[in-house]
Amino acid sequence: MKLYNYFRSSASFRVRIALGLKGLDYDYAVVHLTRDGGQQFTAEFRALSADALIPVLDDEGAVLTQSLAIIEYLDETHPQPPLLPATPLERAYVRACALAIACEIHPLNNLRVLRYLVHELAASEEQKNAWYRHWVEQGLGALEARLVAERRCGRHVLGDAVTLADVVLVPQIFNAQRFDCRLDHVPTIMGIFARCMELPAFIAAQPSRQPDAQ
């Protein structure tokens, strides 16, 4: 398998964690989002990913896109350890927690969105950062409220086993910390984050450990 990705991309980070949890080796292909005007825009990469988005997983010639779809695929083709729980209701809960980040927080803070704010809407650095923090702090606050209300957390989002929800949560916290977002209102989430970051697959997948981290 070959993963086209970038050390700082949180969607890439999610897939690296999942590959690590499954114990799968992969080639690391760098798609540097800011070098050469953005390596995601080359014709070569666009032939793999029409929307110029990473990560892309090449599994023996089959090209997979969208981090959540890739992780579900890895979970179906390499079931151990499972990243989704056994019952439909629990799976729906784990997917909803993952989507609360992947659909409600992360898309608003993508590099291309921040660029649009600056270039098209003339947002100042301060306004850009306020935008970033607003969606992260509000989105994580809503997820915290859900986790507390549901009372289903153990060491992780659902009980004591790592699931897709933890895999999506951890990269979002890295982003939040990088942009100095407030996190003191989400203690449940930060506890889960700390416990994830004790695990080898999460440690190895973090941005600073990647070959393109300079």
Next chain:
Amino acid sequence: MKLYNYFRSSASFRVRIALGLKGLDYDYAVVHLTRDGGQQFTAEFRALSADALIPVLDDEGAVLTQSLAIIEYLDETHPQPPLLPATPLERAYVRACALAIACEIHPLNNLRVLRYLVHELAASEEQKNAWYRHWVEQGLGALEARLVAERRCGRHVLGDAVTLADVVLVPQIFNAQRFDCRLDHVPTIMGIFARCMELPAFIAAQPSRQPDAQ
């Protein structure tokens, strides 16, 4: 089952289509996003959905959030007709097409995001509409390129059967039309849209047919 939703919400529209395709009856509970300052912000609704987002599905007391998680749940608990194909690779493709809309287009054009642009960034009506159209036109263009390159379309996104990808695509086109987005660059998508809109479940789920459409 009871669906908390709003006629114009495209995430709600997705779930209504899925319920219709599965032949499931449900109570329609209106959460009007602009009346009473936004009925999603009431304490009663927030007890169901901490992030004040619709749709929410109540299945005999089990509360489900996030439209894609709800649809996967419905597909697992009511397998006929399937909304995901049989093989992991095909499932990954269908999920990726759905996520290309649900993560890359729709989150940027949510009501709360448009409000932030206007209220916090002082965007003009023209700038707000340009923002909306930019993400819709670019996102659909990228999806069109993918569909053309993959050559897997038949009557629908994958072959001739309706999948999750069609269920997510159709509401996005309704939104695009409502905001006068350019659509002449996505003929493959518009063909699929037209064929979906011949089917009773899609027709019945459209905004104008809902009880709160005034």
